[in-house]
Structure formats: structure tokens, C-alpha cells
Amino acid sequence: VGCGICIKKCPFDAIDIITLPVEQEFPTHRYGKNGFALYGLPIPVEGKVSGILGPNGIGKSTSVAILSGQLQPNLGGETGDAESWDLILRQYAGTELFDYIKAVSEKGVKVAVKPQYIDGIPKVFKGKVEDLLRRTDETGRLDHYVRELSLENVLEKNVDTLSGGELQRIAFTACLSREADFYFLDEVTPFLDIYQRMAAARLIRELAASRPVMIVEHDLAILDLLADTVHIGYGKPAVFGIITRPKGVRVGINQYLEGFLHEENVRFRDHQVVFETRSHNKTVERETLLSIPSMTKSFPGFTLTIDGGDIRRGEVLGVVGANGIGKSTFANLLAGVYEPDAGSGKMERTLKVAYKPQYIKAGSDATVEELLRAATRRFDTSYYQHEIIEPLMLAPILQSPADTLSGGELQRLAIALCLSQDADLYILDEPSAHLDVEQRMKSVRVIKHFAEGKEVGVLVIDHDMYIIDMLSERLLVFEGEPGNRGAAYGPFGMQDGMNRFLGNLGITFRRDKSGRPRINKVGSFLDRDQKSRGEYYYST
Ligand code: ADP
Ligand code: ADP
Ligand code: MG
Numbered sequence: 001v002g003c004g005i006c007i008k009k010c011p012f013d014a015i016d017i018i019t020l021p022v023e024q025e026f027p028t029h030r031y032g033k034n035g036f037a038l039y040g041l042p043i044p045v046e047g048k049v050s051g052i053l054g055p056n057g058i059g060k061s062t063s064v065a066i067l068s069g070q071l072q073p074n075l076g077g078e079t080g081d082a083e084s085w086d087l088i089l090r091q092y093a094g095t096e097l098f099d100y101i102k103a104v105s106e107k108g109v110k111v112a113v114k115p116q117y118i119d120g121i122p123k124v125f126k127g128k129v130e131d132l133l134r135r136t137d138e139t140g141r142l143d144h145y146v147r148e149l150s151l152e153n154v155l156e157k158n159v160d161t162l163s164g165g166e167l168q169r170i171a172f173t174a175c176l177s178r179e180a181d182f183y184f185l186d187e188v189t190p191f192l193d194i195y196q197r198m199a200a201a202r203l204i205r206e207l208a209a210s211r212p213v214m215i216v217e218h219d220l221a222i223l224d225l226l227a228d229t230v231h232i233g234y235g236k237p238a239v240f241g242i243i244t245r246p247k248g249v250r251v252g253i254n255q256y257l258e259g260f261l262h263e264e265n266v267r268f269r270d271h272q273v274v275f276e277t278r279s280h281n282k283t284v285e286r287e288t289l290l291s292i293p294s295m296t297k298s299f300p301g302f303t304l305t306i307d308g309g310d311i312r313r314g315e316v317l318g319v320v321g322a323n324g325i326g327k328s329t330f331a332n333l334l335a336g337v338y339e340p341d342a343g344s345g346k347m348e349r350t351l352k353v354a355y356k357p358q359y360i361k362a363g364s365d366a367t368v369e370e371l372l373r374a375a376t377r378r379f380d381t382s383y384y385q386h387e388i389i390e391p392l393m394l395a396p397i398l399q400s401p402a403d404t405l406s407g408g409e410l411q412r413l414a415i416a417l418c419l420s421q422d423a424d425l426y427i428l429d430e431p432s433a434h435l436d437v438e439q440r441m442k443s444v445r446v447i448k449h450f451a452e453g454k455e456v457g458v459l460v461i462d463h464d465m466y467i468i469d470m471l472s473e474r475l476l477v478f479e480g481e482p483g484n485r486g487a488a489y490g491p492f493g494m495q496d497g498m499n500r501f502l503g504n505l506g507i508t509f510r511r512d513k514s515g516r517p518r519i520n521k522v523g524s525f526l527d528r529d530q531k532s533r534g535e536y537y538y539s540t
Contacts, residue, residue, distance in 0.1 A: 026091075027076030027240075029062060037076060038062050040243035042231040043096050044182050044212035049204060050246060051223050052216050053256050054233025055436045056408055059241035060216050061116075064184045067214075068111035069104045103181075112178035116186035116216070116434075117407050118171045122160040129162070129170055130155040138179035145173045148199050164191035164359045164433075165323050172200060182212050189219045190407075190433040191358065193323040194463045194505060201226040218437050219464045220253055221509075225519045232256055234268045254514050256437065273441055275469065275515050279494035279538045286312035289424060289457045290334070293345030297329055297338055304329050305487040308345070309476070311425065311457040316448055317491055318468045319461040320501045321478025326486030327461050330478075331355060331427045334459075351457075354421035358429040358461075360414045362403040368413055369398040375420035387449055388416050391442045407434035415443060419450055425457045426450070432464045444470045465509075469494075469517070469537075477501045495538045502536035509537050 027037040038059040042052055044067060052060050065071035072082035075091060085105040092098045103109055125132050133142055133155070146152060149169045154162065162170065168191050175185060188200050197219065204213055204226050217223040223230070230252035235241040244264060247255065255261050259269030294308040304326035311317060311334075319327055332338040336350030364371065369379075372394075378384045389395055392412045397405065405413065411434050418426060428447065432440050444467060451458040459476075462468055468475070475497025480486035490497055502508065508530040509517035517537060520527040530536065 029066060029071065029073040030076045030080070031062075032080045033078060035080075036062070036238060037240040038066075038243070039235075039240065040231075040245070041066060041097060042214060042243050043246060044100060044214055045229075045246075046212055047209060048228040049208045049213045049215060049226055051227035051230035051249065051252070052214065052233055052243065053223065053230045053252065053437065054241070054243075055237050055438050056406070057237030057241075058233035058235055059243065060233060061186065062241075063243060064111070064113065064186075064214070067100070067104065067109070067182065068113075068184070069108040109182055110180045111182045111184055112175045112180035113183075114171050114175035114185040114188065118164075118167050121167060121171060122162070125159050127159060128155070129157050129159055132159060133170065133173060133177070136174040137177045139177050142173070142177050145176060145203060148203055149173060149196065150199075165193070165196070168192055169196065169200075172203075176203060176207055180211070183207060183214070185213065185215045185217075187216055187218065187434070189217060189222055189463070191323075191430065192463065193321070194465070195322055197222050197463060198225075198505070198507070218432070218435065218440060219466075220257075220437065221465045221517065221519055224249055224253055230256075232261060234261070234266065250512060250518070254512070254516060257514070257516065269438075275466075275511075275517060277511055277515050277539055279498070284314075286314050287455075289313045290351055291348060292334075293340075293347065295333070295340035295345035295347075297326075297333055297344075298341050299329075302326070302329075302483065303485050305485070306330065306333070306345075307487065307489050309488075309491050311459070311491075313455045313457060314452050315473040316451050316458045316460055316471050318472030318475045318494075318497070319459055319478070320463070320468060320475060320497075321486070321488075322482045324482035324486075325478045325480050326488070327478055328358070328429065329486075330488055331429070331459070331461075334425060334427070351424040352422070354418045354423035354426045356414050356418040356426075356428045356431065358433070360410055362405060362410060365401040365403050367399050367401055368394060368405070371402060371413065372398075372416060372420060375417050378420075387446065387453070388419060391446045392416050393439065393442070408436065408439060411435055412439065412443075415446070419446070423456065425459065427459045427461070429461045430463065431460065432462050432467050440464070440467055441470075447471060465517070469498075472497075475501065477504075479504060495540070498537035499534055503531075508535070511539070 027039050028041050030037040042050055042063055066073050074080060075083045077083060092101045151169055154166050172188055189197050201222055207213055227249045229246035230249050231246055232244045232252060233241050257273040259272055260267045288310050290311045292309045295306050297304045321327055334351060335353035373379045394412060394416060397409050415431050431443055447458060460471055474491040475494055476488055476490045477497055477500050478486055478488050508520045508527050510520050510526050512518055
């Protein structure tokens with residue numbers, strides 16, 4: 001098999017779209033004779049944030065193991081043994097990586113890592129959050145991080161009682177407050193709301209002024225905001241991965257969405273991802289599924305006020321707002337799990353609701369196929385295979401026990417299990433968590449098709465603005481003071497909804513030439529101009 005670009009037979013049978021560029025003929029590292037092969041390496045740069053953008057299983061952690069000196073690469077040697085540093089250095093002579101690799105070979109480089117999956121932290125650390133964080137505070141910046149990430153009330157808690165969003169901010173803080181030569185953050189946004197995402201981005205920029213930072217991130221609006229350059233990782237997950245040379249962050253993300261790497265002349269996806277510059281004014285008539293009355297729901301210390309509204313058949317309704325503002329409480333009201341306060345509005349009827357919670361646990365050693373078959377009688381239909389199994393990429397893991405799945409695999413299973421139920425209304429709380437970009441795009445299509453095809457209502461709570469934009473027909477906006485009071489407004493059309501939500505946040509998006517939204521620097525000319533015209537996201 002030959003492709004014209006690659007000078008030798010493709011060893012991976014992946015040739016239809018992926019080819020190995022000539023200069024990357026030799027792997028950087030290969031795990032054993034037929035193991036995963038990594039080509040190229042990302043380059044840590046002083047004063048810069050370098051992103052790695054690519055699917056899971058493409059060699060990001062392997063790259064970091066090499067850059068931190070934990071893994072001495074073997075340059076793909078057949079025996080799988082590490083190569084001598086002499087030969088490795090000769091391989092990198094004259095490249096931008098030479099000085100860095102030399103430092104690694106001489107004395108080792110100290111790396112602080114925020115791992116991708118953090119649920120293991122409570123297993124290895126017992127005790128109070130404050131004790132854990134004081135131990136990792138080698139730079140004296142802990143108090144600053146605690147303030148910026150609103151962790152004051154979390155310090156007193158025990159590590160094993162934290163929510164996913166709290167644990168994420170703790171893991172992030174523990175990494176940043178280490179003294180290291182190089183920082184690696186493997187996904188920071190899962191379970192964080194957009195306020196917390198923006199705060200994390202600010203802190204990373206601050207750190208990068210003095211140290212190289214490398215980040216893996218699948219929330220592209222946030223990656224765009226915080227990285228200077230991106231390396232794209234492509235290939236065939238778990239088989240081989242190629243890390244490209246750095247590209248400017250705007251160009252890199254655009255090439256990724258386009259599915260075509262210009263410098264490498266490689267197409268790795270057969271379609272482009274495009275954004276609407278104007279909010280779509282859907283002309284389709286939609287039947288009302290449920291009228292929501294004005295109502296309140298109070299707990300000791302928290303009150304949720306609902307303005308009223310409706311949910312329509314066939315639509316995806318986006319739900320945005322901070323963590324702790326009452327979104328899950330709202331979902332429970334719709335499902336009839338909670339009754340509204342006495343004396344406030346009453347639900348005319350409660351719907352049968354299928355719910356995917358924000359935090360998911362495997363809780364079973366049944367296989368993925370067993371769980372899906374238990375949830376639906378349609379497993380063997382071509383509809384189910386084409387609309388659920390195939391786009392959610394479940395086929396390769398059907399025989400895996402649920403309790404062995406990675407975070408991204410478990411998320412795809414949880415989405416499938418939710419959509420397998422018979423219900424009037426489907427509520428997905430943060431379906432993007434732990435999905436890579438490719439999986440997010442596919443999930444968007446699955447969820448939209450599902451709502452339209454089954455003429456059911458779908459509510460999606462998410463904090464990835466690109467996902468909200470691609471998915472939603474209308475928007476429900478939560479405002480208030482997290483942990484104290486919340487209010488739901490809308491549903492609005494996308495333009496009004498985004499203006500309202502982003503107005504609360506104080507951020508605007510501009511469009512680049514490809515139409516992709518990019519967060520404006522607050523106070524910049526465009527930011528002030530768009531705010532004065534009330535154009536926070538879409539142009540009128
Ligand atoms: P990513 O960080 O991009 O998700 P990794 O670098 O963790 O990817 O892994 C890339 C591939 O290498 C995976 O298929 C993984 O199973 C494999 N791999 C990782 N570590 C080892 C190892 N120590 N031995 C054999 N294979 C490994
Ligand atoms: P969100 O989904 O927006 O993150 P939630 O609806 O989960 O927010 O929570 C909003 C607030 O209501 C929080 O302060 C939470 O502690 C409180 N709360 C939620 N459910 C209950 C309950 N059953 N009893 C008491 N307080 C609750
Ligand atoms: Mg919630």
C-alpha cells in the first residue's frame with residue numbers, strides 16, 4: 001500500500017487518510033515490538049503555554065513521560081530497550097528540542113503534573129484539603145490560588161467528600177503550587193463551570209510568564225484563550241501517534257476543525273467542523289412538550305426561582321450557569337423528584353425523565369453490551385447501531401466490564417444508557433466531560449438527531465461554549481449567587497440567551513476568518529465595541 005507521501009509501506013494499515021511524513025520515519029519511542037509508536041515530540045518553550053490537541057490514546061502522556069525523564073526513549077528500536085543518551089542526543093542535534101533533551105539527559109528535569117483522571121486522589125490522600133495543599137505549596141502562592149479559584153470554603157473539607165468540580169480545582173492548585181521546571185496539565189476543565197474555567201486560564205497564563213507549561217485541553221474556546229501554540233496529535237489511537245511541530249494557536253485549532261493539516265499535507269478527517277456566525281432562527285414549528293410554571297424551590301440556605309417557560313418536542317435546550325446555582329434542582333423539579341414550594345406554581349404534569357448526572361460511576365462489572373441490552377430492546381436494530389453505537393464509538397468496548405473503562409469511555413456509555421431509556425425528556429448534565437474533541441463533535445450529532453428523530457425534549461447542561469453553540473436551539477440561563485440563590489430565565493433564542501449569559505460573565509467573542517468564535521481580551525477595542533452594540537456572541 002502506498003500513498004505517495006510516505007516513503008515506505010504503511011505499517012499500520014491506516015493509509016486511507018493518514019500518512020507518515022518523511023521526516024518522521026523513525027519513531028521517538030515504541031512500546032515493544034508491536035506496541036504503540038510515538039512519532040515526534042512536543043516542545044516545552046520558556047514563557048509559553050503549548051497545547052497538545054488530539055484524541056485520547058495518541059501519545060500525550062508518553063510524550064510527557066519522555067520530557068520529564070521518566071521514560072528514556074528507544075527511538076523505535078526493535079528490542080524495545082532504551083537507546084543511549086549519546087544516540088538520542090545525536091538524533092536531536094540541530095533541533096529546537098536539543099537543549100531541553102540535553103537537560104533531561106544530564107540531571108533530569110522536574111515536572112509537575114495534573115493528571116487527566118483525578119478520582120484516584122482520595123484513595124492516596126486521606127485528610128483535610130488544607131493539609132494536602134499546604135504540603136504541595138513549594139512556591140508560596142497557595143493563598144493566591146485559593147482566592148482566585150474560590151476554594152476558601154473547600155479547605156476545611158475532607159478530600160473524600162469533594163465534588164468532581166472541587167477535586168479538579170484542588171488537583172490543579174496542587175500542581176501549580178509545586179516548584180518545577182516544567183508544568184504539564186492533562187485537561188483542566190472537566191466539571192468546572194465557565195467562571196472557573198476562565199479563572200484557571202488566567203492562572204495558567206500567569207505561571208507561563210516564568211515557566212514552560214504544556215496542556216491538553218478539549219474545550220477549544222478555553223484552549224484558544226490560554227495557549228500560545230498547539231501541537232496536533234493525530235494517527236490511530238493506541239496504534240501510533242504523530243505529534244506535529246507547533247502551530248500558532250488560532251491556525252492550529254482551525255486546521256484541527258478543518259480536519260486538514262496544511263504544513264504536513266495530511267487529511268485526518270473527511271469533514272470540516274463549522275460554526276454559525278448568526279444564531280439560527282429555526283422556522284420549524286415545534287409542539288410544546290411541557291409548560292413550566294413560575295415556581296420556587298427552597299432548601300435551608302438555598303432558593304431557586306423559576307421564571308416559567310416551555311420545553312418543546314424535538315428541540316435541544318441548552319442550559320448554562322455557574323455550578324451550585326440550581327440546575328440539578330431544576331432537573332429534579334421537572335422529573336417530579338422534588339415538589340415546588342407550597343404556594344408557588346404547580347407543574348401541570350411531570351414528565352418521564354431520563355437523566356445522565358454530571359458525575360458518573362461505573363458501579364458494576366457487567367460489560368458495556370450487557371448494560372446496553374438491559375437498557376433497550378432495540379440493541380440489535382440498525383437504528384440503534386447507526387445512531388448510538390457507531391457514533392459514540394462503543395463497538396470497540398462492548399465486551400469491556402464497565403468498571404475498567406476510562407473516563408471518556410464511561411461518559412460515552414452513560415450518554416448511550418440515558419438515550420436508551422423510554423422517556424419524554426432527556427437531561428444530560430455535562431456530557432462533554434472527559435470526551436476528546438472528536439467525541440464531543442460526534443456526541444453533538446447523536447444528541448441532535450435523537451431529539452429530532454424521536455420528537456422528545458432534550459436538555460443539555462454544559463460549560464463548553466462551542467458545544468452549547470452547536471447543540472442548542474434555545475438557551476435557559478441561570479443567574480444568582482452559587483450556593484445561596486439561583487434563578488432560571490428563558491428559554492431564549494440563542495442570540496438573546498448568549499447575550500444575557502455572556503453579559504453576566506463580562507466576555508465577548510469575535511469571529512476569525514473561518515467563522516470560529518474566539519474570546520476577546522476584556523477591555524480590548526473589539527470587546528468594548530461589541531458590548532456597546534450588545535453583540536456578545538452572534539452578529540446581528
Ligand atoms: P494519551 O496520553 O494521548 O491518551 P498515552 O501516551 O497514555 O496516550 O498512550 C498511548 C498508547 O500507548 C496507548 O495505546 C497506551 O495503551 C500505550 N501505552 C502507554 N503506556 C504504555 C506502556 N508502559 N507499555 C505499553 N503500552 C503503553
Ligand atoms: P447545580 O446543578 O447548578 O450545580 P444544584 O441544583 O446541584 O446546582 O445545587 C444548588 C444548591 O442547592 C447548592 O447549594 C446545593 O447545596 C443545594 N441543594 C441541592 N439539593 C439539595 C437538597 N436535596 N437539600 C439541600 N440542599 C440542596
Ligand atoms: Mg449539578
